[in-house]
Amino acid sequence: MKRACVIGAGFGGLALAIRLQSSGIDTTVVEARDKPGGRAYYWEREGFIFDAGPTVVTDPACLHELWQLSGRDMADDIELMPVMPFYRLNWPDGVNFDYSNDEGALKREIARISTEDLAGYDEFERYSEGVYKEGYVRLGDVPFLDFVSMVKAAPALVKYQAWRSVYSIVSSFVKSEKLREALSFHTLLVGGNPMKTSAIYALIHKLEKDGGVWWAKGGTNRLIAAMVRHFERLGGKVRLGEPVLHIHTIGDRASEVETTSGWRERFDAVASNADIVHTYRDLLTETPRGPAMARKLTRQRFSPSLFVVHFGIEGTWPGIPHHTILFGPRYEGLLEDIYTHGVLPQDFSIYLHHPTVTDPSVAPPGKSTFYALIPVAHQGKLPIDWDQVGPVLEKRVLDEVGRRLIPDIHDRIVTKFHYAPRDFALDLNAYHGSAFSLEPILTQSAYFRGHNRDDKIKNLYLVGAGTHPGAGIPGVVGSAKATARLMVEDLR
Numbered sequence: 396m397k398r399a400c401v402i403g404a405g406f407g408g409l410a411l412a413i414r415l416q417s418s419g420i421d422t423t424v425v426e427a428r429d430k431p432g433g434r435a436y437y438w439e440r441e442g443f444i445f446d447a448g449p450t451v452v453t454d455p456a457c458l459h460e461l462w463q464l465s466g467r468d469m470a471d472d473i474e475l476m477p478v479m480p481f482y483r484l485n486w487p488d489g490v491n492f493d494y495s496n497d498e499g500a501l502k503r504e505i506a507r508i509s510t511e512d513l514a515g516y517d518e519f520e521r522y523s524e525g526v527y528k529e530g531y532v533r534l535g536d537v538p539f540l541d542f543v544s545m546v547k548a549a550p551a552l553v554k555y556q557a558w559r560s561v562y563s564i565v566s567s568f569v570k571s572e573k574l575r576e577a578l579s580f581h582t583l584l585v586g587g588n589p590m591k592t593s594a595i596y597a598l599i600h601k602l603e604k605d606g607g608v609w610w611a612k613g614g615t616n617r618l619i620a621a622m623v624r625h626f627e628r629l630g631g632k633v634r635l636g637e638p639v640l641h642i643h644t645i646g647d648r649a650s651e652v653e654t655t656s657g658w659r660e661r662f663d664a665v666a667s668n669a670d671i672v673h674t675y676r677d678l679l680t681e682t683p684r685g686p687a688m689a690r691k692l693t694r695q696r697f698s699p700s701l702f703v704v705h706f707g708i709e710g711t712w713p714g715i716p717h718h719t720i721l722f723g724p725r726y727e728g729l730l731e732d733i734y735t736h737g738v739l740p741q742d743f744s745i746y747l748h749h750p751t752v753t754d755p756s757v758a759p760p761g762k763s764t765f766y767a768l769i770p771v772a773h774q775g776k777l778p779i780d781w782d783q784v785g786p787v788l789e790k791r792v793l794d795e796v797g798r799r800l801i802p803d804i805h806d807r808i809v810t811k812f813h814y815a816p817r818d819f820a821l822d823l824n825a826y827h828g829s830a831f832s833l834e835p836i837l838t839q840s841a842y843f844r845g846h847n848r849d850d851k852i853k854n855l856y857l858v859g860a861g862t863h864p865g866a867g868i869p870g871v872v873g874s875a876k877a878t879a880r881l882m883v884e885d886l887r
């Protein structure tokens with residue numbers, strides 16, 4: 396039986412491990428932290444469950460597939476609950492917009508904002524459908540290993556004007572600034588600036604429309620636990636609390652994996668789900684390939700980081716939907732400050748996560764769990780002392796949530812803490828503390844993103860947000876499919 400090691404237990408690493416084990420490859424996952432999940436880590440405090448990262452589960456079919464590979468049913472391990480509306484968008488002038496895949500309801504929401512944009516929305520929908528079929532269904536899990544593969548994708552890129560941004564494409568269909576924001580903000584969920592991210596990402600609209608938006612009962616952490624359970628049932632092994640120190644190589648092959656505890660084992664193939672810069676710069680120091688790739692990668696653009704305030708409060712809030720975007724007074728200017736200027740603006744847009752409205756099990760009875768997230772520049776652009784800034788920013792974010800939704804928020808707080816760019820860097824080895832790895836711009840996509848198999852070290856593979864197609868649960872689970880296909884073929 397061939398043996399593989401997957402370094403890192405993020406969504407991408409676990410999806411890959413399940414695929415390998417399902418194909419009869421003896422697979423060991425080695426994870427640095429005490430719990431699996433990576434960005435989808437979690438904390439339990441005073442009876443509140445706080446998921447660290449992903450909360451919006453889209454394209455559940457890509458997850459179901461991981462169970463179907465071995466003839467099992469995901470529903471035996473985890474319940475997915477539908478979320479409706481998908482998001483409530485709220486602007487400072489008090490206007491709300493409920494975004495969902497209920498066609499009639501969505502059209503009524505659009506008409507409330509601008510009836511003249513209804514026809515443009517229909518055209519946008521057709522565009523989104525086309526780009527979804529090309530960019531996600533056809534190319535979402537294809538490993539772009541050589542330039543020829545990119546050339547093959549070129550006609551689709553030209554047809555859908557992939558060089559334009561999502562915001563620019565959306566603006567060609569609808570005139571209302573609010574609708575432009577409503578139809579373009581999704582790229583932020585995968586680390587992309589709507590003003591710069593390729594229009595290909597407009598596919599997210601169709602992805603959500605067809606597949607819905609879901610919540611894993613008990614939290615995203617339960618979905619991770621379900622993946623681990625499924626993997627172990629298949630015979631896979633998970634080693635937690637084992638930071639990998641070295642991927643040893645002999646010639647052009649990865650030979651052994653060594654952790655800080657001294658554990659060291661030989662494998663036929665090694666895949667890294669850890670941060671792409673960390674993998675090359677820190678784990679492959681024995682070979683010239685490591686530092687050379689690290690130099691190349693550190694010249695690329697990385698997605699911003701995030702500042703996340705977790706809080707558990709007294710009371711229940713049936714009027715606050717599961718996902719709310721509280722837009723600030725600026726859109727493009729705010730994005731410029733975060734992505735380009737690297738400053739901490741006075742204003743912000745907040746994504747407010749309120750799981751207890753769907754699933755009261757994540758808080759004690761009569762209490763509610765929330766997180767309020769704002770994108771902030773990564774540490775390479777904004778090297779500030781988060782020990783000092785964190786508490787001040789935390790208060791400002793809570794004040795804004797209080798001003799717009801929960802007036803006596805400070806009096807209701809039972810427990811609270813925040814997670815800053817520095818934490819992403821320290822806990823996850825994330826380069827510059829980026830929350831989503833390489834920025835999803837056209838020149839860093841597909842062939843121009845991290846390759847699923849290293850070009851020089853023949854049995855070294857990559858999986859996760861730094862590889863094609865990129866961040867987000869469907870993205871990294873798609874990258875696992877591409878990487879697994881290569882590994883299974885190579886190990887045959």
Ligand SMILES: Cc1cc2nc3c(=O)[nH]c(=O)nc-3n(C[C@H](O)[C@H](O)[C@H](O)COP(=O)(O)OP(=O)(O)OC[C@H]3O[C@@H](n4cnc5c(N)ncnc54)[C@H](O)[C@@H]3O)c2cc1C
Nearest residue numbers: 403405407427433434448449450451639669859860867868
């Ligand atoms: C706050 C937040 C909210 C998000 N919201 C959403 C959302 O709603 N929906 C969505 O689809 N996506 C969302 N995303 C994006 C999504 O969570 C990520 O893109 C995805 O989870 C990344 O998965 P990954 O496979 O790249 O691995 P990661 O989650 O990055 O995991 C990598 C793992 O490697 C481990 N590791 C690192 N170095 C080592 C080492 N030396 N040895 C061993 N292990 C190591 C890390 O500890 C980690 O567990 C969000 C992200 C964040 C941060």
